[in-house]
Amino acid sequence: MRSVSNPYRGQGLTHPDLADVPFPSVDAQAPLALLARCPHAGVTPLSAVPSLADALNVAEVLIKDERTRMGLGSFKALGAAYVIACDAEKGTARGQTYVTASAGNHGLSVAAGAAAFGARAVIYLAATVPESFADRLRDIGAEVVRAGQDYEASMHAAMKGAEETGAVLLSDSSWAGYTTRPHRLMEGYLALMAEVFDQIDTPPTHLFLQAGVGGLAGAAAAIARQTWGDATRMIVVEPEAAPCLIASIEAGAPVETTGPASAMGRLDCKVASLIALKGLTRDADDFMTISEAEGDSGAALAAAHGFASTPSGAAGIAGVAAAAGTLGLDAQSRVLVILSEMAEG
Numbered sequence: 001m002r003s004v005s006n007p008y009r010g011q012g013l014t015h016p017d018l019a020d021v022p023f024p025s026v027d028a029q030a031p032l033a034l035l036a037r038c039p040h041a042g043v044t045p046l047s048a049v050p051s052l053a054d055a056l057n058v059a060e061v062l063i064k065d066e067r068t069r070m071g072l073g074s075f076k077a078l079g080a081a082y083v084i085a086c087d088a089e090k091g092t093a094r095g096q097t098y099v100t101a102s103a104g105n106h107g108l109s110v111a112a113g114a115a116a117f118g119a120r121a122v123i124y125l126a127a128t129v130p131e132s133f134a135d136r137l138r139d140i141g142a143e144v145v146r147a148g149q150d151y152e153a154s155m156h157a158a159m160k161g162a163e164e165t166g167a168v169l170l171s172d173s174s175w176a177g178y179t180t181r182p183h184r185l186m187e188g189y190l191a192l193m194a195e196v197f198d199q200i201d202t203p204p205t206h207l208f209l210q211a212g213v214g215g216l217a218g219a220a221a222a223i224a225r226q227t228w229g230d231a232t233r234m235i236v237v238e239p240e241a242a243p244c245l246i247a248s249i250e251a252g253a254p255v256e257t258t259g260p261a262s263a264m265g266r267l268d269c270k271v272a273s274l275i276a277l278k279g280l281t282r283d284a285d286d287f288m289t290i291s292e293a294e295g296d297s298g299a300a301l302a303a304a305h306g307f308a309s310t311p312s313g314a315a316g317i318a319g320v321a322a323a324a325g326t327l328g329l330d331a332q333s334r335v336l337v338i339l340s341e342m343a344e345g
Contacts, residue, residue, distance in 0.1 A: 001322035003235075003288035004246055012282030015253050017274065021179055024222040024279040025187040028194035031078065034085050035191055040070045044192070046199040052305040053335075056320050060334040062204060063307055063317075064196055066341065072112060073342035074105035074313075075192055075216060080170055081113030082188030083181055094118035097167040101147075101154040103129065103212070104266040104312070105341055106172045111142035122167065124158040126150050128261055128268075132344075150261065152270055173213040173273040182215070183275055189219040193227075196336070203228035204336040206329065209284075210237045210315035212269040214245055214276025216340065221283040232336075233285045233328055237319035239264045240289040244272040245280060249287050264295045266312035266341065286327055290315065294322045302339065313341035 008014075012023070035041040045065050053061040070077040080100070087093040097120040100110050107123040114121035121142040125134055127149050134144045147157035155171065162169040174182035207224060209217035214236075221234050238245055241262035247255050254277055262268040280287075290298070295311035298318020302309050311318070316337035323329055 001288060001290055001294060003286050003323065003327060004249055005286055006249060006281065006284050008249070008281040009285055010282065012278055013248070013252065017176060017254050018278045021174070021274045021278050022183055023282065024218045024275055025183060025190065026223045026226050027187060028190035028223060031082050031188045031191040032194055034082060038070070043195050044069055046196060049305055049307070052301070052317070055301065055305070056335070057324060057331060058320070058329060058333040058335050059331060061320070062200065062334070062336045064192065064336065064338045065307065066192065066339060067309065072105065072108050074108065075189060075338065075340050076105035076109045076172070077112065078188040078191050079172055079185040079215065080106060080109035081116070083170060083185050084110070084113030084117050084119060086184060088117040096120070097122060097165065098170045099158050099162040099165075099167040100124070100170045101151060101158040103151045103268060104133065107137055107142070108140065110170055111137050111140040115141045122161065124154040124161065126154040128265065151268060172215050173269070173271070174275040176274065179275060182273060186215050186219040186275060189216050190223050192338070193220050193223045197227055202334075203231040204334045205233060206327070206333055206335045207232050207234045208237055208316040208319045208335065208337050209234065210267055210312065210319070210338070210340060211245055211276070212242070212267040213271070213273040214280060215273055216338070217284070218273065218276030218279040220338070222279045225283040234283060235286045235288060235319060235323070235327055236280055236284045237315050238287070238289050239267050239295060240291050242268045242270050243289050244270055245277060246287040246289055248272055248277055249281065263292055264312045264315055266310075267315060288319060288323060290318050290322050294318050297321060303343070307339055308343040309339050310341055310344055313339055
């Protein structure tokens, strides 16, 4: 584990690449209003886990458990499907084709949203994504296209495919010139934190947020900072094999990182979303990386206390374990983590 204190906290990183990029939305009412009309929607549980708190030597661990979210097994259900629902309200979804690349659950959300609103989904997958996941996408009605050896290569293929066919590109990342849809997608994630605010009375002392491109972390940190102010220390957790956010903090600019494939597959993203980066440099207190072994240990620890997940889904727990005795963690700390996806298999 290594960590970096955020020198841009409160204002955000100033860089020409971020000048025209919006900060994350904090309007939770928009996604909550749509979710209220969805028959598959329901509030996910927030659980205090005393045995895990004891194991981590803190006063309290709260787990926001996204494994049952809308039957898709991941917080990602709140993102792309929300964007397509917004399109449907405007009458532009039916008959439309949505194209994206996915390292995991984002593709399920696109596929489910397309199926629900009479649209078509084409999901590009890298060679590293298991065929079992491709089958899950096909079962929902999506077309699967294999492209490239990693997520970035599949994303480039998806962009080319959308451009050539006139389809709508629906990425969960953002870059220069592409911010409108990912900004709305991140807005969908705010529903998760709005539920948390109703489920607890006192802000946690620490919020550990796992990040790939940073969409969940950026959205959660933005609304948590608005609601809780400085009461909560917010820590972003990345795989050391894909440290695009912490590397950008250290460089003082958005950077593309390189590294081996990570078993934390849903977090194995080498380029940060610019919206997320802009927001997190304003709202997060610390950035940290965890090793493959620490990611595996986090998943094992979660399972041992009744919360089976993946190294990606339990990366927040892994971050707490790896940071023990640092980042202000002590026996009085009250920690919130998001269990972002169900176990595989």
